[in-house]
Amino acid sequence: MNKPESPRTPLHDGVLERLRQMIIRCELQPGDRISEADLGRTFGVSRTPLREALKILSAEGLVDIRPHKGAIVADISMDEISETFALMSALELMAGPLVCERVSNIDLQMLDSLIQEMDACQLRNDLMTYFELNTEFHNRIIRLTGNSVLTQVYVDMFGKLQRARYRVNYDPQRWHESSTEHHWIMESLRARDGEELGVRLKEHNARTATAVVEGLKASSLANAQRD
Amino acid sequence: MNKPESPRTPLHDGVLERLRQMIIRCELQPGDRISEADLGRTFGVSRTPLREALKILSAEGLVDIRPHKGAIVADISMDEISETFALMSALELMAGPLVCERVSNIDLQMLDSLIQEMDACQLRNDLMTYFELNTEFHNRIIRLTGNSVLTQVYVDMFGKLQRARYRVNYDPQRWHESSTEHHWIMESLRARDGEELGVRLKEHNARTATAVVEGLKASSLANAQRD
DNA sequence: ATAACAAAGATTGCATACAAATATTGCCTT
DNA sequence: AAGGCAATATTTGTATGCAATCTTTGTTAT
Known part of the structure; x- marks a missing residue:
């Protein structure tokens, strides 16, 4: 579907970067829920690499993950x-x-x-x-x-x-x-x-x-x- | 096998904390390779939550992840x-x-x-x-x-x-x-x-x-x- | 009509299975 | 004997399936 790009870069890295940009550019606004399944579909990847990217963004403070309740774009007060x-x-x-x-x-x-x-x-x-x-x-x-x-x-x-x-x-x-x-x-x-x-x-x-x-x-x- | 503890705290959180402590306490020394399968066995969890924890530790700078080559405890120069x-x-x-x-x-x-x-x-x-x-x-x-x-x-x-x-x-x-x-x-x-x-x-x-x-x-x- | 409850639906958390890449071993050639 | 190559084995990356939890919807009782 996609061009092979470079098979060397893991998939979740690309996802991570795209997500980060989307958040920084306010395409995803603070408070927006991030459904793993939905985002996976839009990016064309499964939930696994997506979850890994979300964990990193959470460590960076760009998203909040609430156990069993999903991730939301972190609000910045x-x-x-x-x-x-x-x-x-x-x-x-x-x-x-x-x-x-x-x-x-x-x-x-x-x-x-x-x-x-x-x-x-x-x-x-x-x-x-x-x-x-x-x-x-x-x-x-x-x-x-x-x-x-x-x-x-x-x-x-x-x-x-x-x-x-x-x-x-x-x-x-x-x-x-x-x-x-x-x-x-x-x-x-x-x-x-x-x-x-x-x-x-x-x-x-x-x-x-x-x-x-x-x-x-x-x-x-x-x-x-x-x- | 383990006591139920509290099913509310996600598994990867516990893994994350244990790993962080192991690294800070130098039980895992800089340069040590971190085999996902091995660590999963010792912690009694599958690779999935472990990988998520590793990604977070990588964002924190405590481990280095090299694509397709595994994670190592980050060296601090x-x-x-x-x-x-x-x-x-x-x-x-x-x-x-x-x-x-x-x-x-x-x-x-x-x-x-x-x-x-x-x-x-x-x-x-x-x-x-x-x-x-x-x-x-x-x-x-x-x-x-x-x-x-x-x-x-x-x-x-x-x-x-x-x-x-x-x-x-x-x-x-x-x-x-x-x-x-x-x-x-x-x-x-x-x-x-x-x-x-x-x-x-x-x-x-x-x-x-x-x-x-x-x-x-x-x-x-x-x-x-x-x- | 509103509130409380229950059951169905959806979503997350984790484990497992499979594919791709790397590391290792042993053999062959020089 | 040393170096290179090939085949195997191990390990990582991703997808999928199942169980647990949360959310929503519909029903009932007040």
Whole structure:
């Protein structure tokens, strides 16, 4: 039915990735029940690999599994969003000095070109690609710490928040602000000022947090009125 | 065969917990292959729940699964240990002020009694219980931040490092130092001095890190000579 | 009409069976 | 004797079947 693809990659890996994307992109919304049989049919696989994928997503916090009652897409509360942003602030504060110790000119070039692409996205109003590039930008910076444990945690957090970002109607003004902040961040990087970089990353993060939380409040308010 | 226990808790949960403990306690050593059939026999379950547990442990980073080649207990490198300690330092620095804002006198009492128990363990040389109480002590402090995301990450990190702690022959002198540092930490808590608490937690952590890394170096050196 | 209960239906949890891939063993060749 | 190849054996990946649990629907009694 499907093309053979590569028989080397286990089936549940593909299922896992597809499910994760569906959840992050809000195609499956928080609270949605996940029927093993149904999803198995849509993916064309049996329940076994699907269950394995669900267990992993549960460990990642993207789904909740209630014994004998099935899996649902995990809800992410406003509190959890705020707490996650707060945690990321701490990680970025830690990252600043480490990154500046290790960042090379080639790294700077690479980040610059990412920013250029992001600016281009902004001009043609391509929010989706912007999100992906933005993720790439921030993850790369953290990866420059050379601390892979830190990076792993950061990337996970970013992924969890991505759902929230997709949900809010991004404010054009905030979008512009954000780009400016990116340029400031690059400045600190070029100056190799670790403390300053940490602070700027942290502040950028805090502003994004505010924007996302405000956006969510607004949209949930709109929903409440609609109901 | 087994007592009915509680039929409400899914089987793979029990398997998961037993496996996790076996890995943390180094009963299964890094690099050990995990045969699904074998482990299934020893636990008295089929491969299905076992595989689900393995997938979760893989997501937690305690085992590595290589497609078509089976699972092995994940190795934790010296680098990863150092990086994890560094990350925890950042988390503790962040935690300090947050904890001091929220800690109640009852919390202080509870932590005090934990310290008393730990001191007792030290007197009777009960390292195992000490480890458990120590874990409890630090996790509780972080939980007092009220940030559950931070707490989750911290607890995970602590668990990952627990393996390393179990492996090193704990230096009695370091044990004593550590107790003293715990008392300092309590002092900062009682004074509600958030900055100071953060720094003391961080320094305590850094010293533990040094002790563990040195201990591991020594024991791996001993192993190398033995071979 | 509403609430409580019961039985049918659907879904999850686990075990087993089979297919595909890898590891191992023994033989043959050089 | 050493290396390569082939056949066997073991192990993983997936599908399916059955039992236990939950959900839903329909009935009855208040």
